[in-house]
Amino acid sequence: AQKITQTQPGMFVQEKEAVTLDCTYDTSDPSYGLFWYKQPSSGEMIFLIYQGSYDQQNATEGRYSLNFQKARKSANLVISASQLGDSAMYFCAMRKNSGGSNYKLTFGKGTLLTVNP
């Protein structure tokens, strides 16, 4: 079974500072993918970034980067130059990339990020 742990229920950051949101995972599958989603107060789920377990480099998408440490089973999201609009709930998720039930996303409980002006 897969498990995602987000240990930070809430985080605060000053505008223009960088922030790291933690995510650790547990799986016995050799091939898997890790995702981060953003859910602002309006409620929609917005895909941010994806990391494959065999990807050699850490994924980056604009101000978002994923600090992937496979041996530690961690996939932390780094947001650089925080903006007020980054205030939202952030979910880490994973899915195995082969075998049965390889469509299922397992979500963490989320981290609520507040960006202060």
Add this chain to the structure above:
Amino acid sequence: DAGVIQSPRHEVTEMGQEVTLRCKPISGHNSLFWYRQTMMRGLELLIYFNNNVPIDDSGMPEDRFSAKMPNASFSTLKIQPSEPRDSAVYFCASSPWLAGGNGETQYFGPGTRLLVL
């Protein structure tokens, strides 16, 4: 490009009434997912369709819930009769998933906020 479209965005109904939630996936995506989000249980996968065929409905809470996908561009989730404990946000997501492949990102719709009184 249009994202996943869901309707209605908000629904308030009385216990015992039938509720129908609608979803239009992203054009060309052949996988569709229905999720439910509550504070207590987080995000739960209710049902997964691939090429309009239900593949996994193990997450459907009980017989009161049913889902259909009559064609590649439309799906419904029906609750009959509705109960107060069904109050939640219901998300539809789609992906260009090919069963057995490496998988793709799931893109979520804006969600339907359901309140059953």
